[in-house]
Amino acid sequence: MKGASEDAARNAQEPNPDGIEGIPGRAAHPTGPRSRASPGRAGRWRERASPRTGSVRIPLAAGLLAILVTVLLPSAGAIPPSEGPATDDGPVYLNVSATGQLAFAPDQLNVPSGSTVHLAVTQLADFNHTFTLSSVANFTIPTTDTPAQLYAFFQAHPPIVNLSLGDVVGHVTVATFTAPPPGTYEFVCTIPTHFQGGMHGVLVSGSAATGSSSSPIPTVDFAVIVVVVVAVAAVVLLVRRRSHAPPPSATPPKTEEKNG
Numbered sequence: 001m002k003g004a005s006e007d008a009a010r011n012a013q014e015p016n017p018d019g020i021e022g023i024p025g026r027a028a029h030p031t032g033p034r035s036r037a038s039p040g041r042a043g044r045w046r047e048r049a050s051p052r053t054g055s056v057r058i059p060l061a062a063g064l065l066a067i068l069v070t071v072l073l074p075s076a077g078a079i080p081p082s083e084g085p086a087t088d089d090g091p092v093y094l095n096v097s098a099t100g101q102l103a104f105a106p107d108q109l110n111v112p113s114g115s116t117v118h119l120a121v122t123q124l125a126d127f128n129h130t131f132t133l134s135s136v137a138n139f140t141i142p143t144t145d146t147p148a149q150l151y152a153f154f155q156a157h158p159p160i161v162n163l164s165l166g167d168v169v170g171h172v173t174v175a176t177f178t179a180p181p182p183g184t185y186e187f188v189c190t191i192p193t194h195f196q197g198g199m200h201g202v203l204v205s206g207s208a209a210t211g212s213s214s215s216p217i218p219t220v221d222f223a224v225i226v227v228v229v230v231a232v233a234a235v236v237l238l239v240r241r242r243s244h245a246p247p248p249s250a251t252p253p254k255t256e257e258k259n260g
Helices: 002-013 039-049 053-075 147-156 222-244
Strands: 092-098 108-112 116-123 129-133 161-166 172-178 183-188 200-206
Touching: 092 108, 092 129, 116 129, 116 161, 161 172
Parallel strands: 092 116, 108 200
Antiparallel strands: 116 172, 129 161, 129 183, 183 200
């Protein structure tokens, strides 16, 4: 009995660090000093122990996306740089129209140098036109030249192609020639006043990659796009779920009681 009374007295004097009332021998001390295991200190400790999603999970998601792009994109196919007439494997076919508005359509043609060119010119006017291709590279005939000067120019520099289209609407005149060395060559209509009225254009002769890059252009297959989209969605969903998950429970640090 004496030992029990001493224990009860000692418990009555022992401070209650948690401030919980109703426990025998644990008196509340709301105004007393907080121990190291007080709720405020433990709460701050748990906050420091919780993961920071903004600084950890976002770089993780970015890294996963980079890996997906690196692995999946090389599996995509490739397409040639151009599907136009600029190829060295066969002949080139060009179609041009001569209109009643004193114009060629189109007014720019592209061919690979040295290729065999099959040209078809359709007459859309009811009066005569010509299709005359200059043999002088990178030279623009001044539109201020008179018909006599234009005639003298082609006398001095015989044209690569010189077609008379006639005056029948819908008539097609054809010619076959070898594309000249790389450069820009002007074609005109030599009927008086037609060239001066704007009836001219250019033929650009160059390599097979004229107007585009010589390296293949990568293209992403539809299946690859679907896989990438699904993977991105999965990563985003995972990050969102983890960011909303409650922080792991933390045990406050143990405190040492001093005997006094």
